[in-house]
Amino acid sequence: MFDDKYDVVVIGAGHAGIEAAAVVKRMGKKVCLFTFDLDTIGLTPCNPAVGGPGKGHLVFEIDAMGGVMGELVHRSYTQIRVLMTSRGNTARVLRAQIDKKMYQLEARKILEEMGVDVKQDEVVEIVIEKGRVKGVKTALGKLYSCEKVILTAGTYLDAEIVLGFKKWRAGPSNHMASYALTKRLLKHGVEVTRFQTATPMRVDGRTIDFQLMKPLMPDVGITSFKFGKKVDKIRQVPSYLTYTTKETVEVIKQHLSTSPIVIGNIAEAGPRFCPSIDRKVINFPEKPDHQIFVEPEGFNTVEWYLQGLTTSMPPYVQHKILESIPSLKRARITRYGYAIEYNVFPPFKQLKPTLEHINVKGLYFAGQINGTSGYEEAAAQGLIAGINAALSLDGGKELVLSRSSSYIGVLIDDITTKSFTEPYRLYTSRVEYRMILRASTAYFRLTPIAYRLGVVDRKFYEEVERLRKEIQRTVELLKLKKIAPTKKVNEKLKEVGSTALSKKVSLAEILKRPEFNYSLLKRLFPEYVPELSSPDAEFEVETEIKYEAYIKRQLSRVWKREKFEKFEVPEGFDWNLLRGKISAEALDELIRTSPSSGKEIARLARVSEEDLVFLYQFFRDKKFRLRILGMKAEEL
């Protein structure tokens, strides 16, 4: 009856699908990746950029766990820059511009090299029997058997493009989309809602006046998103910064009546962090100078991306907007900006932290269909869904990364324990343990886990371990080695504008001084401070020493917090029993949201840490519970 048999089928070859398929294959399972179009694997239909605060952390973590995104970026970048160089060591992160076409070619190549079966066909139905995945049916009438399906359909489900007054059925960039799959899925207890997102116009670079813009130059010699690889300089291209003008704002104000947000032919739930230019003018009518980052779409194309000018206003208004900006006055639009509406399956109360659906065994969801935004967020989920699908094939313990382990852990924890009304983006501010979850520690935190799961090979793991030990050794050395306040030492210190020593102090203490960094310490005390294997290693030593106090404090928070989140709420628990025992405010929220675990409770906005500790005791300790409820054991 089945045409072919796979362990795992992945639907959709975007950033989530690529990671899912790749990791399942790495873990030795038979996998097939379905896509509408083999030539658009790894499409980046929005900006040609990967990384930045939060997102950059994700890319390193994906790389640390054997994902492919770091490698793909490394193979296709047009430039890489270090951001946040003056905000403290832990804030520093990378951002890359990529050649979109090259990224797609490399994505396909990597999958083919790995031996992933890639197929061009549309999955129109996931076959589910008795709450369990059996296989998939395609538009060409083929039937494939599989135990696991990972749905990574991005913004392609029941997708509709909105542009001015027009609205039509199509996927991103007018690609084919899927209008059959969702309907059939809903029969199996799956919940759906709708989100929207939008993208700006692209223009012909030969018609841009770059002289009037500020170039943003790439960095060279730094480590890339791929472990151990350096950014080489020959291939890099700058991007540019320009601004809207008073006239732009005037034009938009005049034509606001044509904006889909005003017309109302678009879903409300768009991302606040990515507002259209019309939205910006509505919200901040006084501000004339909105930033526009002008980024190349690739090496072999004349198209440039105008980050900051997202809009789905009609084409003639889009022309007028460009005409109001001196540097883009003559710019010829190659593709118009548009908005897209698509199906989202909110993970809260629907997905387990493994990303498997609670009602359908073997069905995993990852990426933008989970209501997240961003290539990086999608890739991270694809990786975890893939790992868990493969692990559960063998009946093994599945992988749930905690909030204190990684940005990935925070991302998945957030979306599965809280509901969101707009596309979710992972800000660093959502990551409470960011002092320990530094981009620079991604490999030390996650590669050992990935190695145990068999996702990364021994050589990679050993390299990571070697680096970790080198750093650890050096930190210890700097803490132990004491410097005496001799005349010579104090003269050296004075030369670099640092205060003299009055007693013996360790090299670590000296490095903690704000004016010091590792290379200065090395220059002043070359006889004690070693040259390390890479500038990254030296940077990490410096960070561990300078941030020691904060790191320690954060670690002690971690164990406390994680401890008090460990309890379950019995199904159907009557929260009213606790009236008068915890604050009325917290109680209201508990009744309203009826959480099922300590983890969910900890995310509630009105439940304080004190309440959490109380509830932990209440649900864990029977004696305590009986006392609180004023009952005797036999009454319960």
Added chain:
Amino acid sequence: MDTIVAPATPTGGAIAIVRVSGEDAFHIVESSFKVNLAVKDGKWNATLKKLKIGDEVLDECIVLTMPAPKSYTGENMVEIHSHGSSFIVRKIVDTLIKHGARAAQPGEFTKRAVLNGKMSILQAEAINWLIRSENSKGWEIAKKQLEGEFEAVIRKLRKGIIDLASDMVADLDFSDQVELSMDYFEKKARYVLGVLEKIVKSLERSVVIFNETKVVIAGRPNAGKSSLMNSLLGRDRVIVSDIEGTTRDFVSETVNIGGFRIRLVDTAGIRLNASDEVEREGIRKAYREIEGATVLLLVVDLERGFGDYEKNVLLSANGEIIIVLNKSDRVDDSRISEVMESVTTWVKNEELDCGRVNFAITVAKDGIIHEVVDKLKTILKGILDVEIPVVPQERYLALFKDAHKRAQEVVDAVRNGMLDAASFLLEEIVRDLEFVLGKVDVEEVLDEVFSKFCIGK
């Protein structure tokens, strides 16, 4: 919620009040004493009732019924006003307990009021201290906190923190679009620091106000401590002699100075080489008093100068200090400035807070002590001048002191260009002060970011 009962008045008055609160309060009172309360929905009602136990009338009482939610606890409440016999009160309480009420734990009525949203924790604690206040200043502070003045400060603090946090988020998460200067962050961080500083200072003073203001006289043997004590009291309370170690134990008296009621303590002179056990015990006690002093009067014998004895005492002091330069009749002016100079130099070297150290020149034996009195009055006025009305709840002091320390670290981190650490520290402050600030959710901060900054790709 079960129904609780407790006497609300101390024994010994003409009238006693028993309070009952809980869902079944009316029912329990009715069945306990065979009365019909005729409770009117939503209305308070006071009636005169003969309370019976069995067939016997126990007492004729005023029974006040207050249906939920319009009562102190927000639950059904009854107050029984009986005659003030401890026997009657005990009978009433026992009977109610027999019929299903439970003896209330200390503070349980107020706790229920808080949990039912009738008042905030801060208000409940204010009530607690209002009951304990013994002077007009304490009463004023507790009353203002009850009325919400401290909460207003907390709201301001919360707003300042969210403002700063959202700026940090904007800068750290949207670095390409928002770039704020470190000076700007420092200014905002200093604002938060300033509010916390005021709260801590007010709390410290509040502690003094609610406790006794203690002024302790210390100094080496024979410096003239007892003479000073007598002069301040205006009578010969303590024995004065030129034998070292005359005062063996400490002597304490209450005295009114410039309208402030203070406890004045004369201690045994501190001798480093005290030989007998009685004197050594006296010295140990003296140190304990010195540590707990709101104001320390350190008597220095000008003839002998400022030495190790005096230094030891100063290092133990926690409060304000007046250095009393005594026996000024026996020395000339140059000696006085010489001693003052040596004190000042030492204080600076030890990095003690110079603002805490004052000087007064006296002839204690002849009652020439006006400089001490004037300085004392100024200091007391300063201490009692509390900017933010906040009661000295124990946990406040520890938590706010901690938060203040963190806020200083935030400022330092910003100055050192570590905005990442500053934002982490700010979150720590928020978490530690959660009990007063309420939870600050990351979404709330993000909302603020999006309303303040035009952010977007």
